[in-house]
Amino acid sequence: MEKEKTRIEDIKRNIYDMKNKDESSYKTSSGLTKEIIEEISDEKNDPDWMREFRLKSLEIYNKMPMPSWGPDLSGLDMNNIVTYVRPNTNMKHDWNDVPKDIKKTFDLLGIPKAEHESLAGVGAQYDSEIVYHNVSDELKKQGVLYMDMETAIREHEDLVRPLFMKLVPPTDHKFAALHGAVWSGGSFVYVPEGVQVKIPIQSYFRLNAPGAGQFEHTLIVVEKGASIHYIEGCSAPKYYVNNLHAGCVECYIREGASLKYSTIENWSRNMYNLNTKRALVDKNAHVEWVTGSFGSKVSMLYPMSILKGEGARCDFTGITFAGAGQYLDTGSKVVHAAPNTTSVVNSKSISKDGGVSIYRGLLGSTKNAVNAKSSVSCESLMLDSKSRSDTIPIVSAANNNVDIGHEAKIGRISDDAIFYLMSRGLTEEEAREMIVTGFVEPVAKELPLEYAVEMNNLIKLELKGTIG
Amino acid sequence: MGKKLLEINNLKAEVEGNEILKGVDLEIRKGEIHAIMGPNGAGKSTLVNTIMGHPKYVVSAGDIIFDGKKINDLKVDERARRGIFMSFQYPEEIQGITVENFLRNAKAAVTGKKSGILAFRRALKEKLKLLKIDDSYAKRYLNVGFSGGEKKKNEILQMAVLEPKLAMLDETDSGLDVDAVRIVSEGVSKLRTEDNSVLIITHHNNILEYLKPDYVHILVNGKIVKTGDASLAEEIEENGYDKFKALA
Numbered sequence: 001m002e003k004e005k006t007r008i009e010d011i012k013r014n015i016y017d018m019k020n021k022d023e024s025s026y027k028t029s030s031g032l033t034k035e036i037i038e039e040i041s042d043e044k045n046d047p048d049w050m051r052e053f054r055l056k057s058l059e060i061y062n063k064m065p066m067p068s069w070g071p072d073l074s075g076l077d078m079n080n081i082v083t084y085v086r087p088n089t090n091m092k093h094d095w096n097d098v099p100k101d102i103k104k105t106f107d108l109l110g111i112p113k114a115e116h117e118s119l120a121g122v123g124a125q126y127d128s129e130i131v132y133h134n135v136s137d138e139l140k141k142q143g144v145l146y147m148d149m150e151t152a153i154r155e156h157e158d159l160v161r162p163l164f165m166k167l168v169p170p171t172d173h174k175f176a177a178l179h180g181a182v183w184s185g186g187s188f189v190y191v192p193e194g195v196q197v198k199i200p201i202q203s204y205f206r207l208n209a210p211g212a213g214q215f216e217h218t219l220i221v222v223e224k225g226a227s228i229h230y231i232e233g234c235s236a237p238k239y240y241v242n243n244l245h246a247g248c249v250e251c252y253i254r255e256g257a258s259l260k261y262s263t264i265e266n267w268s269r270n271m272y273n274l275n276t277k278r279a280l281v282d283k284n285a286h287v288e289w290v291t292g293s294f295g296s297k298v299s300m301l302y303p304m305s306i307l308k309g310e311g312a313r314c315d316f317t318g319i320t321f322a323g324a325g326q327y328l329d330t331g332s333k334v335v336h337a338a339p340n341t342t343s344v345v346n347s348k349s350i351s352k353d354g355g356v357s358i359y360r361g362l363l364g365s366t367k368n369a370v371n372a373k374s375s376v377s378c379e380s381l382m383l384d385s386k387s388r389s390d391t392i393p394i395v396s397a398a399n400n401n402v403d404i405g406h407e408a409k410i411g412r413i414s415d416d417a418i419f420y421l422m423s424r425g426l427t428e429e430e431a432r433e434m435i436v437t438g439f440v441e442p443v444a445k446e447l448p449l450e451y452a453v454e455m456n457n458l459i460k461l462e463l464k465g466t467i468g
Numbered sequence: 469m470g471k472k473l474l475e476i477n478n479l480k481a482e483v484e485g486n487e488i489l490k491g492v493d494l495e496i497r498k499g500e501i502h503a504i505m506g507p508n509g510a511g512k513s514t515l516v517n518t519i520m521g522h523p524k525y526v527v528s529a530g531d532i533i534f535d536g537k538k539i540n541d542l543k544v545d546e547r548a549r550r551g552i553f554m555s556f557q558y559p560e561e562i563q564g565i566t567v568e569n570f571l572r573n574a575k576a577a578v579t580g581k582k583s584g585i586l587a588f589r590r591a592l593k594e595k596l597k598l599l600k601i602d603d604s605y606a607k608r609y610l611n612v613g614f615s616g617g618e619k620k621k622n623e624i625l626q627m628a629v630l631e632p633k634l635a636m637l638d639e640t641d642s643g644l645d646v647d648a649v650r651i652v653s654e655g656v657s658k659l660r661t662e663d664n665s666v667l668i669i670t671h672h673n674n675i676l677e678y679l680k681p682d683y684v685h686i687l688v689n690g691k692i693v694k695t696g697d698a699s700l701a702e703e704i705e706e707n708g709y710d711k712f713k714a715l716a
Binding site: 421437 | 521523553560573
C-alpha cells in the first residue's frame with residue numbers, strides 16, 4: 001500500500017514557496033571580488049565612507065577562516081551566492097504603486113492585513129531591497145525614525161555612521177565581515193528620548209532569486225527613557241541551491257530605555273541561517289529577546305546582550321524546533337559588565353525525526369559585575385529516539401560576587417501525560433500537540449496574537465510528520 | 469433496577485508479564501454507587517486503569533462490556549468518548565495549558581462539538597461555583613503547582629464538565645484532610661443522576677459516609693472475594709482485611 005504523504009509541511013509550504021519568474025534587472029556575478037563590491041556601492045549610491053567600509057570588510061573576509069566549531073557549513077559555496085539582486089521597482093511609499101507580482105508575494109504573507117491591524121509601520125524586503133515602506137503619521141509626529149538602511153546612511157549619517165557595525169564589527173567573524181562587504185537592505189529605527197512607542201513595528205524579509213543571499217542590516221537606537229517593540233518575521237521559498245542568510249542586528253538601548261525584539265523565523269529547509277544580533281544595554285535599561293526559530297537547514301543564532309550599565313537587564317525567551325535534516329545551533333550570550341545587572345534566559349527546544357537542536361549559551365561577567373544575578377534555564381523536548389538535543393553552557397565568572405544559576409532539562413513526552421490527556425477524550429495526536437503547545441507557551445505569550453497563532457500553526461504542521 | 473452500564477466477566481490482566489487481575493466479575497447498573505476496597509497490592513488501581521485502557525495493562529482473558537458494547541479493543545480516548553471517566557490518584561501536571569483551555573478541548577473531544585470560548589467560560593463558571601472552586605483556577609496551568617487536595621478537586625471539576633456515564637474515582641480521598649473529603653464527596657454527589665454511576669476505590673470509610681455505596685466489593689489478590697452493602701465498609705474500618713485475605 002502506498003504510503004500517504006504525511007509530511008504536511010511540504011504540502012502546506014507552497015504558500016511560502018511561490019517563486020516569481022526571475023525578472024531581476026541587475027545581478028552581481030558570482031564570486032566576491034573587489035569589483036563586485038564596487039558595483040554594489042555604485043548601485044546603491046553609497047557615500048564614500050560606506051564604500052571604503054565595504055572594501056575594508058572584504059579584505060577582512062578574505063583573511064578570516066570559516067568557524068571551526070558548530071554545524072557543518074561545507075555545503076555553503078560562497079562563490080555561488082549572488083549577493084545582490086535588485087527587483088524591478090524603486091522604493092515606493094504607497095502600497096498601491098508596488099508591482100503586481102511582488103505584491104502577490106506579500107499579500108500571501110499577510111502584510112497588508114497587518115498594516116490594517118494597527119501596526120505602526122511596515123518595511124517589506126524583497127530580494128535585498130526595501131520595496132515598500134510606510135511609517136505611520138503618529139510615529140512621525142513623535143519624531144520616531146523608521147526607514148530602510150540605505151536611506152538612513154544617506155539622510156542620517158550623523159546618527160548612523162558612529163554606530164554602524166561598531167557593536168558587531170567585521171572582525172567579529174567571517175560572516176560579519178561578509179555582511180560588512182555586501183550588506184543590503186534592513187531597517188533603521190530611532191526612538192527619541194522619552195518616547196514610548198505603543199504599537200509594535202514589524203518587518204519582513206524574503207529571499208527570492210536562486211542563490212541570492214540576504215544580508216540585511218538592522219540598527220535600532222532607543223534613547224534615554226524611551227521604549228519600543230520591534231518584530232521581524234521571515235520566510236523564504238525552497239530552492240535546490242544553498243541559500244545563505246547572514247543578517248546583522250545592532251541595538252543600542254540607552255539609560256532607562258527598553259526594547260523588546262521579537263522574531264519568528266520560518267526559513268525554508270535549505271537555508272543557512274547565520275544571523276548575528278547584539279544589544280548594548282545601558283544603566284537601568286532593558287532588552288527583551290523573544291524568538292521562535294523554525295525552518296532552515298542550518299542555523300547558528302546567539303542573540304547577545306551586553307549589560308554595560310548598572311542595573312541593566314536582559315530577558316531571553318526562545319524556542320527552536322528542529323525537524324528532519326535540520327541542525328539548529330542556537331542560544332544566547334550575556335555579558336554582565338556592571339553592578340546589579342540581571343539576566344534571565346529561558347530557552348526551549350524541540351527535536352523530532354532526527355533533527356538536531358543545540359543550546360549554546362555563554363554567560364560571562366567582568367570584575368565590575370558586582371551583585372549580578374543570572375538564571376538560565378534550558379529545556380529540551382525530544383519527540384522520538386532519533387532526535388538529538390544538547391546543551392553546551394559556557395559560564396565564565398571573573399567575579400565571585402555573581403549569583404549565576406543554570407538549569408538544564410532534557411526529556412520526552414511522558415507516556416503518563418499522554419494517557420492522562422487521552423483519558424479525557426483527546427486522540428494521541430491531539431494529546432501530543434497539546435503537550436508541545438504547552439511547552440512553547442512561555443514564548444507564545446510574549447508574542448502579539450497573530451504571531452502566536454502563526455507559531456502554534458507552524459508547530460502543528462511540524463508535528464504532523466510525527467505520525468506514520 | 470437500572471440498566472447494566474458496566475459488565476466485567478472473568479477479567480484477567482497483567483502488567484509486564486505479571487498477572488495482577490486473576491478473574492474479576494463485576495456488574496454496575498445505571499444510577500448505582502459501587503466501592504472497591506482491599507489491601508495494598510490487591511489490584512484496585514489496576515482494575516480501574518484496565519477499564520480506562522492504559523496500554524501498560526494487558527488483558528489476557530475476559531470481557532469489559534460498557535453500555536452494551538465490548539470495549540476490550542478500544543483505545544483510551546475512544547473509551548473516554550463513550551462516557552468513561554477516571555479521577556486519577558496522581559494527576560499529571562501539564563505545563564503551559566490552562567485548566568480552562570484544557571477542559572474546553574476535552575469537552576469538544578467527548579461531545580464532538582467545540583463550544584465558543586465565552587459560552588464555555590460561562591458554563592465553566594457554574595461548575596466552579598458548584599464545587600466551591602475559586603474562579604482563578606481556570607487560568608492556572610493544569611495541575612501545575614497544585615496541592616494534593618487541589619489536584620483531586622480539579623479531577624472532580626473535570627468530571628463535572630465532561631459529565632461521564634461512569635466515573636471511576638481512584639483513591640480520590642487519599643491525601644485529603646477531612647474537610648476536603650467532604651467537599652469533594654459533596655461535589656460528586658451533586659453530579660449524580662439516574663443514568664450515571666460511580667465506582668470508588670478507597671481504603672477508608674470516610675468518603676463512603678458522604679457517597680453511600682449500593683455495593684461494596686473486597687478485592688484481594690486480584691479477585692473479588694466478597695460483595696456486600698455499605699455495612700461491609702464499616703466492618704473493614706473496624707476489623708481490617710484479615711478475615712478476607714483468608715478467602716483469596
